[in-house]
Amino acid sequence: MSILIGTTIPDNIASSDPYIINAFKLLDNARTNGDSILSRLAYIRLAHVFESLKKIVASDRRNGQLPARRSGYRNASIAIDIYIDAQEQAGTSREEVKKRNRVARRWRTLAGPSPIFVIIYSEAAEGLAYVRFFVIYTALY
Template sequence: MESLVDLAERSMLVDYGNPMEVDDDDSSLVKTTETSTRIAKALGSDEKDLNSEPIQTFNKNYRQIVSDWNSLKDETRILNLASSSDPRIIRSFKIIDLVLCGRRGSTLLCRLANVHLMDLFSIVERLVSFERKSGHAVRKPHYRDASVALDIYMSAQEDRSNSSVLR
């Protein structure tokens, strides 16, 4: 099955004409209808859900997702972290959770938020590792950096940002 992006790119290369104008041979209308059907199937929606200009709809949705994604990255950007107990980490986890729980944004943004969550986990793990190696944090033996990062994430969900309650 073709991906939606491949289908849209291929559709942009062919001039289907204006779908509202009917030529004598109706070939451009048939091609546009076929494209609408393919895009609708790729989106998992009915053809009637798409308007008469599927490529324009796709582009509008693409711009909205990019805008939402950039907004999410800006809100959760953490620069110059000095400690794993920095409250900006908790704030970033909470913002990502809002998207993951569907309280904000679209389904695609939710999927992208999962990717961003894993990136944030990696950052926190590296920070915890640095703290441990430099002697700023003492952790239990066999208690890895990922476990500490998970504790920080769980504390964000429980609204406990105090680092002293972490393991």
């Protein structure tokens, strides 16, 4: 899978490493310019990259590599800021990034243990990724 090549976050990098920005750019390109299957896989990978980035941000905070932030500004907020910085077009809102992240997590949930499952899903699964999580949860169980 070509989208995995440039999006696997190496161990022991800082949240400011350009590798993270490049990973987000590659995923956004695959998410928007690919076919539906490639888009699904890019969303799943996006969920993993966000998870990795939040762990990196937490590590950077513990090591004192990030400046003190205001109260309530958590690791996820910093990850969102980094993602916004990676956007090719200006004006991507925090709400849009949160929506993309929600969709990414839903595709990851639908894929289960193997992202290959998204290839066999019908187009009906496409709608499941874009509805509220409790509907997905109800449909799966």
